[in-house]
Amino acid sequence: MESKLAFSLYMAFKKMQIQFGNLAEQMGLDPAPLSALLKLWRQDGLTVTELGDKLFLKASTITSLVDRMERDGLVRRERNQEDRRVVRIFLTEKAKNLKEQFPGFEEYIQDKIKGHFTEEELETLIKLLSKLESSL
Secondary structure, three states, X not given: OHHHHHHHHHHHHHHHXXXXXXXXXXXXXXXXXXXXXXXXXXXXOEEHHHXXXXXXXXXXXXXXXXXXXXXXXXXXXEEOOOOOXXXXXXXXXXXXXXXXXXXXXXXXXXXXXXXXXXXXXHHHHHHHHHHHHHHO
16 A cells, blocks of 8 residues: 555656646746746745745755746846845746736646546545645
8 A cells, every 4th residue: 555655646746747847838937937936926035045945946956946037037136135145036027927827736737637526525635635745
């Protein structure tokens, strides 16, 4: 049962990654910048460290991601006036406008699985996945 659980979770995760990649591609983005935009749409002005923590990325990886996003006109960096070591990431107008085109990954996935689960099954699945997440 244990190996079947791990394998099933892994396969579901990989398929979710593919769906997220498809959605990002439809928006003209790679998955990593879209993931960062999702976090910044919820809370603009995160520090580089906070954004990296939310995305589970190492410092070097988040720095290169922010570099790319800045180059593509999606974000701008701003040093904190009180502590110049702290750099905050802010959305540009281009990135804010992209949000209007974004259907929302939650809605996108729900549309994909519509008809495969009852409402009760979805509620149970969400509860079980939350329980799993908190236990790991």
